[in-house]
Amino acid sequence: MVVRDIEPVVLDLDRLEQMAKSDYYNPYTAFDWPEAIEADRPWMSESLTTLAGTEMWDELTRDQQLALTRYEAINFFSLNIHGIRELLSEVVMRIHERAYAGVSEFLHHFIGEENEHMWLFAEFCLRYDGKLYPAQPRLAAGSMDHLSPPARELVVFARVLIFEEIVDHYNAYMATDETLPRIAREINRVHHQDESRHVAFGRMMFTGLLEQVARRDPAEIPVIAEYLEDYLQYSIATLYNPAAYRDAGIPDALNLRRRALEHPARRAAHDQVLKRTRRFLNRSGVSVGGSAA
Numbered sequence: 001m002v003v004r005d006i007e008p009v010v011l012d013l014d015r016l017e018q019m020a021k022s023d024y025y026n027p028y029t030a031f032d033w034p035e036a037i038e039a040d041r042p043w044m045s046e047s048l049t050t051l052a053g054t055e056m057w058d059e060l061t062r063d064q065q066l067a068l069t070r071y072e073a074i075n076f077f078s079l080n081i082h083g084i085r086e087l088l089s090e091v092v093m094r095i096h097e098r099a100y101a102g103v104s105e106f107l108h109h110f111i112g113e114e115n116e117h118m119w120l121f122a123e124f125c126l127r128y129d130g131k132l133y134p135a136q137p138r139l140a141a142g143s144m145d146h147l148s149p150p151a152r153e154l155v156v157f158a159r160v161l162i163f164e165e166i167v168d169h170y171n172a173y174m175a176t177d178e179t180l181p182r183i184a185r186e187i188n189r190v191h192h193q194d195e196s197r198h199v200a201f202g203r204m205m206f207t208g209l210l211e212q213v214a215r216r217d218p219a220e221i222p223v224i225a226e227y228l229e230d231y232l233q234y235s236i237a238t239l240y241n242p243a244a245y246r247d248a249g250i251p252d253a254l255n256l257r258r259r260a261l262e263h264p265a266r267r268a269a270h271d272q273v274l275k276r277t278r279r280f281l282n283r284s285g286v287s288v289g290g291s292a293a
Contacts (some may be wrong), residue, residue: 020109042069052263067248161202
């Protein structure tokens with residue numbers, strides 16, 4: 001891949017690079033993995049499950065509720081694995097391109113950390129459940145093909161940023177949830193620590209590329225905004241996995257997913273998850289909004 005027809009991306013990343021060095025930990029030796037996780041504890045915060053706040057949650061038995069937290073934790077970590085794999089493929093293709101030479105030092109840290117995150121999530125899933133959930137179909141970006149090179153690059157890094165901000169919302173909450181097993185809290189804690197740098201970098205990249213798009217053709221920005229709102233909604237919907245419902249022993253999984261996605265309490269929860277990201281995009285001049293679906 002050769003990135004052509006975009007200006008060099010110049011960012012002041014000294015602070016983030018120093019933080020990446022000082023905060024480094026070895027994930028292969030840093031965790032004390034228990035043989036098993038207590039069956040009577042949730043693996044994911046109950047308030048973050050896809051049925052939280054609805055009558056559908058209340059209708060479950062306690063065993064089903066706990067099972068749903070387990071399988072939605074596996075789904076959440078699986079989504080992280082698939083999302084990391086996608087973003088790594090995009091970053092690796094760009095790391096030594098001339099346009100990104102000024103940020104390549106930080107991108108090396110980024111790649112290393114994300115690769116370790118992918119191992120960490122997979123280790124949890126495989127050790128305690130023996131599987132990952134398959135990747136879900138990607139949201140097509142065909143409508144972006146006609147855009148200028150800077151606009152297409154902006155979409156790539158905006159997807160990375162959105163993925164990381166949504167994940168970080170969940171990580172930050174679960175890192176301090178004492179109802180969760182220690183290993184689940186620790187994984188969420190260290191990922192939140194690293195993602196705070198990645199989100200800061202992603203926002204800087206987004207702003208820099210958006211400035212190029214605005215100078216070149218401001219008419220492209222509403223097109224990008226429409227796509228990114230669709231991507232926000234798509235990203236939220238991936239948390240609702242019918243396979244997790246089935247594994248938890250809940251019948252009629254496809255209908256349950258539809259009902260949950262349409263429920264007013266869940267729509268309000270979606271807006272809370274996306275609030276920070278939408279605020280940033282709107283303040284940047286990319287107008288998004290509406291309820292996630």
